[in-house]
Amino acid sequence: MDKKYDKIRNDYRQKPFGKKIAERDPFKQFTDWMDMAIDAGIKEPTAMSLATVGKNMQPSSRMVLLKEIRNDNFIFYSNYDSKKGKQITENPFGSLLFYWAELEKQIRIEGRIEKASREISEEYYLTRSAKRRIGAWASPQSQEIPNRKYLEDKQAEFEKRFSGEPTKKPDNWGGYILIPYKMEFWQGRPNRLHDRIEYYLDDNEWKIRRLAP
DSSP states (O other): OOOOOOOOOOOOOOOOOTTTTTTTHHHHHHHHHHHHHHHOOOSSSSSSEEEETTTOOOEEHHHEEEEETTTTTTEEEEESHHHHHHHHHHEEEEEEEEEGEEEEEEEEEEEEEEEEHHHHHHHTTTTSSSHHHHHHHOOOTSOOOOOHHHHHHHHHHHHHHTTOOOOOOOEEEEEEEEEEEEEEEOOOGGGGOOOEEEEEEEEEEEEEEEEEE
């Protein structure tokens, strides 16, 4: 069935955003916009699209949650045996995308990905609710399963095994750190003449430039 969406339009009306307005530190700029999204009451403001590419060179993307910025790096968590985990092992680079339609803003981040330390992963794991901790044990992420009941049975099995309170994380679950080398801040503007301000690392120094929309 053919279906056209070309008549969908949105006229952006944000104020100008440029190099003179932007923070010199991209992480300060990121925090400013993230705080704005949180203060605006946007649902799931820390949700981000993570794109990775494995050895077959076919890109894959999915939504994950940003959990922390530590030492100017972005941290999220996953099953290491998942599709994303295998792609990161094969090709340790990826990109993040935050999009807040209500604010007419998005942030694109590119960088190298590596596993977080076991200490960081265990520290975060223990902040999760008991059922979510058990979920990390119960779900063979990205693998085919026969039905929903299989997951529920696994959950019940591990709840019984750990008496409902697992304190040790699975070895195949933990954090990833994206170490950025490029960060772009996009703001919608009228007539599709959007503002795009990009920070990029050059000889270990962050530099800033404007890109055409």
